[in-house]
Amino acid sequence: xxxxGERGRFGRFGGQYVPETLMSALEALEKDxxxxxxxxxxxxxxxxxxxxxxxxxxxxxxxxxxxxxxGGAQIWLKREDLTxxxxxxxxxxxxxxxxxxxxxxxxxxxxxxxxxxxxxxxTVAARLGLSCTVxxxxxxxxxxxxNVFRMRLLGAEVVSVSSGTGTLxxxxxxxxxxxxxxxxDSFYVLGTVGGPHPYPVxxxxxxxxxxxxxxxxxxxxxxxxxxxxxxxxxGGSNAMGIFYPFLEDEGVRLFGVxxxxxxxxxxxxxxxxxxxxxxxxxxxxxxxxxxRYGQVKPAHSISAGLDYPGVGPEHAYLYETGRVKYVGVxxxxxxxxxxxxxxxxxxLPALESAHAVAYTLELARKMDxxxxxxxxxxxxxxxxxxxxxxxxxxxxxxxx
Amino acid sequence: MSTxxxxxxxxxxxxxxxxxxxxxxxxxxxMEVTVEAVRRLVRAGADAVEIGMPYSDPLADGPTIQAxxxxxxxxxxxxxxxxxxGPILREAAGEVxxxxxxxxxxxxxxxxxxxxxxxxxxxxxxxIVPDLxxxxxxxxxxxxxxxxxxxxPLVAPTSHGxxxxxxxxxxxxxxxxxxxxxxxxxxxxxxxxxRFIDDIRRCTDLPIGVGFGIGTPEAAAAxxxxxxxxxxxxxxxxxxxxxxEEGRDAGDVLDDLETFARTLVAPLRRAEK
Numbered sequence: 190x191x192x193x194g195e196r197g198r199f200g201r202f203g204g205q206y207v208p209e210t211l212m213s214a215l216e217a218l219e220k221d222x223x224x225x226x227x228x229x230x231x232x233x234x235x236x237x238x239x240x241x242x243x244x245x246x247x248x249x250x251x252x253x254x255x256x257x258x259x260g261g262a263q264i265w266l267k268r269e270d271l272t273x274x275x276x277x278x279x280x281x282x283x284x285x286x287x288x289x290x291x292x293x294x295x296x297x298x299x300x301x302x303x304x305x306x307x308x309x310x311x312t313v314a315a316r317l318g319l320s321c322t323v324x325x326x327x328x329x330x331x332x333x334x335x336n337v338f339r340m341r342l343l344g345a346e347v348v349s350v351s352s353g354t355g356t357l358x359x360x361x362x363x364x365x366x367x368x369x370x371x372x373x374d375s376f377y378v379l380g381t382v383g384g385p386h387p388y389p390v391x392x393x394x395x396x397x398x399x400x401x402x403x404x405x406x407x408x409x410x411x412x413x414x415x416x417x418x419x420x421x422x423x424g425g426s427n428a429m430g431i432f433y434p435f436l437e438d439e440g441v442r443l444f445g446v447x448x449x450x451x452x453x454x455x456x457x458x459x460x461x462x463x464x465x466x467x468x469x470x471x472x473x474x475x476x477x478x479x480x481r482y483g484q485v486k487p488a489h490s491i492s493a494g495l496d497y498p499g500v501g502p503e504h505a506y507l508y509e510t511g512r513v514k515y516v517g518v519x520x521x522x523x524x525x526x527x528x529x530x531x532x533x534x535x536x537l538p539a540l541e542s543a544h545a546v547a548y549t550l551e552l553a554r555k556m557d558x559x560x561x562x563x564x565x566x567x568x569x570x571x572x573x574x575x576x577x578x579x580x581x582x583x584x585x586x587x588x589x
Numbered sequence: 590m591s592t593x594x595x596x597x598x599x600x601x602x603x604x605x606x607x608x609x610x611x612x613x614x615x616x617x618x619x620m621e622v623t624v625e626a627v628r629r630l631v632r633a634g635a636d637a638v639e640i641g642m643p644y645s646d647p648l649a650d651g652p653t654i655q656a657x658x659x660x661x662x663x664x665x666x667x668x669x670x671x672x673x674x675g676p677i678l679r680e681a682a683g684e685v686x687x688x689x690x691x692x693x694x695x696x697x698x699x700x701x702x703x704x705x706x707x708x709x710x711x712x713x714x715x716x717i718v719p720d721l722x723x724x725x726x727x728x729x730x731x732x733x734x735x736x737x738x739x740x741x742p743l744v745a746p747t748s749h750g751x752x753x754x755x756x757x758x759x760x761x762x763x764x765x766x767x768x769x770x771x772x773x774x775x776x777x778x779x780x781x782x783x784r785f786i787d788d789i790r791r792c793t794d795l796p797i798g799v800g801f802g803i804g805t806p807e808a809a810a811a812x813x814x815x816x817x818x819x820x821x822x823x824x825x826x827x828x829x830x831x832x833x834e835e836g837r838d839a840g841d842v843l844d845d846l847e848t849f850a851r852t853l854v855a856p857l858r859r860a861e862k
Binding site: 207214362371470484 | 646647655667668721751
């Protein structure tokens, strides 16, 4: 398994490319994290919140009708959509929220794209009695009005970010800027396996519960490890969470699905690994969408949660080592998969997760019926219903 | 030939004065304005000039300089222009050294070594990269040392136990960040500034420049009591913004820039103290 080396490097990726003002805070965070993560009281609290509050373990569900429809491998869904707040994001925010609480911070800040991480952070902040400020791009605020309202109901302040593309990338810039100014009393709850060390390793460790549970559940239900695991990758926290416990199980093929938007050749996509190059963004050395002079290029995806030009550094490492295969799925393919899962299984997946479903439909078809593929169903689609309504009316009206 | 950064700032210190280091964003809104702005700033008394390379994600900068970056990028300014601009700015600046200000990714993409060499060739005496803390700076620092360009490190009020190690890597001068936060004019200077500067001075003989948040003659005067140089960015960039944002005549705006720069320089000079 990959453990980061000095200053959080996975191979050559990772590091701490941040303003000097933050360096002491990152050193302190690493020390605090290492101190508390194995502390019995912290572990008990974490476990209690994950089970009684977030609803873990989440089910591993055999999608029988989808399997029959595809006519290949058995398709299983790891139901992160059934957690409290509706996505895997809660696993990490409980972990970081507790860490803020244990280290005496009274205030948390976060960035959010689709709003799931913002909602999860606001939720945990409410429960722990912390004040909460969430930075969100104005374009995402428009796309995800429901989640903005949820955050406000939970008592969080939502700050609209209008710079740059008005999406997750710019929300993250603004959250970092704000953290630089309020570093002494604020805990930055970073939402993905990106950013400066120790965030990528810390977030992955808070998310590995997805993979640990999947492993135990599939052994119990099927009696062996799966043949393949598929997860969507924006920043990549749900994917790292489910992949990580399987990295050394060589028989398990791992697939990370990036948002190919309108197609890789159009330039309108969010595929940092297949369509980007190594560079430095938001504190780490990783793959990102950029031009030849290192200006960061805007990402495009129908899913606000995948609409990010970078990717976590551990994914960059796994991409270059070849342990994980990264593939692209377009907006249209994701929408099609959304409808198939809805109509065949009665599950509305998040548009992020629909990317993983879409690739699985192709993959499972080419596999044998005795083979097993697990999808990380990272979140539910409630937040995307409005996007889908607009999409359908744009396609010429609703005939059903 | 330009004077080295360190020498230029030490000259002020020896004279019991405080240096003035203005910052502007290259290509905001045009190269011509940048060249003329440098000429005016030098005429107003600049001891070095920081030339900001516009970047898409300037996360150490506040809204004023972010907006300048966006304007310059919209105008098509890119890294090769920074090097093309160098010799022209050198001529405009006379003896006064130029310091490039940029972010880690554009430098990485250009190549640490090539970037340092190209800076030197273009006539820049130093470079500042705010998202390259000492732990990540080694490749660029080694390249800059070889090329004879000073990689100026930043020290923050939160640097605590890191100050000595940072100072050991410092070249040219030490850039002390006046307070936590991003660039931008602030109403008040932090109270512990002089103690913070003393902490740095114990670790280095290099001149200490203080920046972030200084935008009025009063603030410059207050900082000058402890610092060897005062760095001013957003207040100047905001003046130049009027060309684009208000459609004002560039010549008039440049006059304003020079006038304002003189008011900043006045309290830094012995004759005026």
